[in-house]
Amino acid sequence: MAQLDIHSGTIVAHASETERAGFIRRTYLHLGGAILAFVGVESLLIQSGVAESFLHLLQGSKWMWLVVMGLFMVVSYVADKWAHSAISKEMQYAGLGLFVLAEAVVFMPLIYIALSKAPDVLGHAVLLTLMLVAGITFTAFTTRKNFAFLGPILNIGGLIALGVIVASMVFGFTLGLVFSGIMIAFAAAAVLYSTSNIIHEYHTEQHVAASLSLFSSVGLLFWYILQFLMSLMGDD
Template identity: 30%
Template sequence: MRLNVAATPASASTLATNKVLRNTYMLLSLTLLFSAFTAGLAMMLNMPPLGMIVTMVGYFGLLFATTKFSNSALGLVFIFALTGFMGLTLGPIINMYLSAFSNGHELVMTALGGTGVIFIALSGYALTTRKDFSFLGGFLMVGILVAFLAGIGAMIFSIPAMSLAVSGMFILLMSGMILYQTSEIIHGGETNYILATISLYVSIYNLFLSLLQLLGVFGGDD
């Protein structure tokens, strides 16, 4: 005699959540590897910085395309295009630190290690405790907008103190984004693994750059 056991709504929801989580971390790993490859390529070719306008147009254009096609196979194409492009922007920045500081390699590796530790710790905390961090959403959006505009102002008007403050803000905001996005996946608020991957990738990218800038100021040897 065969028994047919129908899946309960709760178990079906758990399976769906686990699938989104698994796909997100799989895609995130692949995009980080691809981004590292393009960054290494840019370093090897000694590419010059792309400039603020090209970087902004490329980033927001590819971000829009990735979001628009996030429910189709084209979304995968655009997310790799986006993360590959961001890797190209990262290569010249790393080269600058390697040439500007005698301990440049140490600074880059420390920033990379710090980024990894923060991401693993915060993701692990959100996954283990399963706390709902959705309340952070509005605060993070406003904070990121303010920090972004302040960063552009610091760049245009060459205000080093403001740049440092923005870097500190971004470290806190990106840490909050990691908690928020992981929580959204766990509690079913985010069901699209492409969009979840974008959010986590951008958080990791900005976290690394912010840590690198602070380390360069406070720990760099000219």
């Protein structure tokens, strides 16, 4: 998980109620902006035909998706570092923008397929994601418990999940409903962890980095809910 910059602002848990409320409000406003930007970029990529061409490229070789995943991990690391920058706000926003763009590119094939085969499933996935995020957010803010202990668990679980995904690509087996279900639970825990950090761990000037972390977790949850629903549709 990302390391927090300790040189700017006050830790949210130690800040005044006014500072804390302002930080949380800015974080969720930036999250909303990131989601709107993601939708706009995704729509442009699909309508321009880039998504279809990208899908054909991926279908041409099983190794292409591994390359895309590797590039996404590198870009995500750079974007997160920029978003945590204490140098300038411009660098922080550049990190958030870079991550939104990378996320839109990675989501292109899945959303294109969903729109082509079952557009209703996409709407259901969005609704279920919003409901789960709302429930997790309510839990985090009402209990006020610090879920920082989830960090190491998520790191280990993420490495295991990545290994399984890579193995499925190399050996050609499908992951199926069970894996998607497990990953939904994993992503929900990641949303809880990110939300808890917003309440307890971040500094009051790190709203851009906090929104990136939350956007990443929500995106992961949406990805596997959509995968799960599409797998169900395929089994019918």
